[in-house]
Amino acid sequence: MNEEVQILPLAMLACTGLYLGYEINRRRNKLRKVFNTFDKDESKIADALEALIHSGQLRPYVLE
């Protein structure tokens, strides 16, 4: 009975730690999905944007 009493807080502590780790990881993954960096693989889109700018179809936003 005495052993059970000692194990219970440790088990609860471990569960809390596991949950916190899971939750932090989940939130960071969401942030990575919302804000992400890109590299040269994005070059197709960069080419298309450059083409739009050079052809005059896309112009910088001007404040009214």
Next chain:
Amino acid sequence: MSDDPPPIEHPTDRPSLRSGGATDSPQTEGKRFDIFLIDTGWNRAVSQAVREQVAHIARLHPSESIYVLSYEQSADLLKLDPAAIGYDPTILVYDLYARPGAGPGAYRGFRLNLGLMRQPEQALARLQEFARFVATKRDSEQLDREVRRELHREGFDGLVRLLRESSSELLME
């Protein structure tokens, strides 16, 4: 003599979006980013909220060039990157001072996928964070590191911030 501030001069020979690699120091008053709003109107509520803030973003970042794509232009662009369909409105930021480098992993810029937000308020909160980040970190030489540290909440400071944020309503569920 006029007290008006001198006009901001934009370089006429702009660095390529693909390669970045502008050679002078980023610690300048000049332009560092080309910012594009890609929006097909898929997420109508968020789309409207974001478009209403474009003028505000332009006022906050007068040195940068902001381009707002039409719905048609956005749809054409997403055909080139089908994996990003449904993530728009997306703000794509090309860093003209990205260090030259080849191959995958060579940082060129970053994006903000606001279409992943369900509520316009959530999207606006992220847009504010983005505007603050661009304004405060624009002189950074290693912006990719700042993105990870500041926006992804990496490191111990980020962990503390993540835990402090009662942001379950800000983060998409």
